[in-house]
Amino acid sequence: MRYAYYPGCSLTRSAEPYDLSAKAIAAPLGLSLQEIDDWNCCGATEYISINRNAAYALVGRNLALAARQGVSQDLVAPCSACFLNLRKVDHYMDKYPAVREKTNAALAAGDLHYEPGSMHVRHLLDVVVEDVGYEALQTRVVRPLDGLRVAPYYGCLIVRPQWNGGEVDTEYPTHLDRLLRTLGAEVVDFPLKTHCCGGHMTQISADTAYELIRRLLHNASEYEADIIVTACPMCQLNLDAYQSQVNRHFGTDFHLPVLYFTQMIGLAMGMAPADLGIGREIVSAAAALGKIGQAAPASPAAAPRRKRDDKALPMPRQREEA
């Protein structure tokens, strides 16, 4: 399966491990990621709030390039912000004729044109889950993440708004949960899985951002997670790089490493941590990852027998995972 690949700026700098690990797992999973030639910044969250027309043109250029280069109809972005911007502009150009005209007028200066709907913008997580699939992924697992307690952190951008998230449940998605379970990890039911990490608020109002980050770290540690796994460079940066500042600010003592789901897939596939960019995170994942392989082989858990005097009421039957 071939995909046009839009790494975005983060993956060339702060989130380089994400790029490394994505590329490392792509080939064994049968994904061919072909980087768009001459791509530019998506404008992140700032540009679109200052000058919309320019922001649309900035994103439109990437869409137009991808369409012209014709690698694939599927345009894959690993970064949630890039994904949202690409998808948003494609959607707006389709829905609002005025946006379509203005953006294409701007693109014409660079001899480009974009017909909305010609690229299908997708997040890397969606590609792994939908195109590779859990079953195929399972067959690739050689070193299951047994005993590792993982908090799946989706962030706020990939599931909202609803037209953006597709089939995924906007309020309580479970595909990353299921992916991590497929890798053998013990997935905690992380209630704040779609809550905001603060985004660029660290630059504008640090106190606000620290509080948002603290909630996430606090909740993940309440659930005794060894590690937080994310699909977004912004989330990773905030939770990882600001963790010590949050500790200082609130007098807390969190030591929660934050890794990308691609790194976890690579680990489970038996790749060397260094090849996946592991070790470049700020809060070291070494201790947490020490658990993998050391845990005793899990014996099939027997259903707890009800004691005679047990008055507990039965839990509701859960829906089958689709």
Added chain:
Amino acid sequence: MAERVGVYVCHCGSNIAGTVDVEGLAHWAKDNLDGVTVARDYKFMCSSLGQELIEQDIKEQGLTRVVVGACSPHLHEKTFRRACANAGMNPYLCHMVSLREQVSWVTSDKGLAYDKAKALISAGVRRVQLHEELEPTEVPVNPNTLVVGGGIAGIQSALELADAGYQVYLVEREPSIGGHMAQFDKTFPTLDCAACILTPKMSDVGGHPNIHLLSYSEVEEVTGYVGSFHVRLKKKARYIKEDDCTGCGICIEKCPKRVVDEVFEAGLGYRKAVYRPFPQAIPKYPVIDRANCTYFERGTCRACEKFCPTNAIDFEQADTYLDLEVGNIILATGYDLFDTTQIPQYGYGRLANVFTSLEFERMCNAAGPTEGKIVLRDGVTQPKSVALIHCVGSRDKRHHPYCSAVCCMSALKFGHLVMEKTGAEVTSFYIDMRPLHKNYEEFYDRLQQEGMHFIRGRAAEVTDAARLPGEDGKLIVQAEDTLIGRQRRVPVDMVILLGALQPRADARETAIRFGISCSIDGWFTERHPKLDPVATMTDGLFIAGTCQGPKDIPDSVAQGAAAASRVQGMISSGTVMIEPIVASIDEARCSGCRICNNMCPFNAIDYLEDRGVSFINAALCKGCGTCVAACPAMAITGAHFNYAQITAELEGILYDAMRGNGHAVAAPEPAAAGG
């Protein structure tokens, strides 16, 4: 002989006249359409004076056909047919054109409206000239009635009919009648015990000489028509001989297998593999649940058999089938509760102390799994604070857009019970309070006096992620309080989700089986939402209770009684007229290919082996026209919708086009033989 057609254009007040130039239309018809003798417009054609106008014209002007351009034939076709019949004309020589539903109500463009009105009137005038005189047939009504569903609505219907002296077959899918009401603890707003008012009615049903109770049974097939339906029932094997069982319950006591009761206890409690849903079950005979019985699973056990004092256990029993003849059918099949796991942000199934309304009803019930104690999922701890979330799955575009009608009152009832039994603090998260009926507002007022808290705002989520002081170890309900315009986080011990009422999972199959229709949501459709709420478009089939839409107990009972009284009317008149608009087969042209046999949705077509042709039973035929269109030899004719009539109608609609093409538009020639 040329027909003399009268055209009558109704203003319907301003409903039609506001958009269509009715006077101009009448003049146009008189001047331009062949065969039109009289054309008039009138303020309200359906009024007595309007009808008399038609009758007078028939008599004085010698009209042989009538076209009325007014509302939908659903509303007034009968009225105008009767008017024509009063003047001595065969009622089927009158035709209605819908100028309101199909013209004035669907556009505001007067020019287009006028053009479409002209086309439709022209079509009506051409078609009506080819109408044939038809006579309805009269068939007897079997005085026995089938009631499907033994909830409160079905019980009420069955008792009303049985008390009036008629035989009733009451069919219930579950082992006992009682329905959802039997699961409830108290009823709003009077707070009387649901079982105390329901069980006397249940035992009336059980002991009534005119009621044949068929529990643990389902309707497999319905054929026939109003007055004489044939119904095939499956009586599921109970594995208990009803003639021998005394209902002593020893088998239940001795059964070693315990399973979660997903139906009656709503998943909150356990039952045995041989069980009776609740102590007052009617009938009293238990049922062996084959899927969970150790004997059926592994071939050993038979504990119930060993201990049964009357040898009533029969593992060899098989499903049996029963054929019934009834004149009318009442459907009272009830509702399902919305699956609250579909709204994962409320945590049901993940967070132990989130409960559904039905679970809470069972918890509150003294005969339920906790013996009426209000406790958390651990079975012992009393909650100190409880949140009630309204509109879970209802008033929600992602799930059900409608209001479930009963949840506000259930929430108030729950609030009262929690405060009375535990003294816990109760907070309701509502969108709007809708206590609509008699004494309901007073009950709302009472709960406010009793100190229940009300926060106006749809809850955003229920989470165990503590953030603020006092939230640790609690469930936090987050909502925007829209009265103060603030986000609120309310930590509580227990959350109760007031799930929507939704149509039964198999409601659509049921509708097809009985030949009635469902709304988009899946509720059974009544004949008229205001004026005919318990009849359906299928004669002889009535609906009652929540299968028609969300409603509370008083409304369900009222509908049950209403449906019974409609059936009594049918029975006491003794006969029913059957529409003559049916299909028939010209044997000379039928090749016996049998394509039509399986097409018919009403199973009205039989193949006559001896003659090698198909035959349509006029009493079963509903005149839908499927076979007419399907017949490759054009051997089937739909009365009132024959080829000549439909072609004439089409030519009429194309009036303008045909004129423009220079075609002469002459009065249609009656086709030779049916056409």
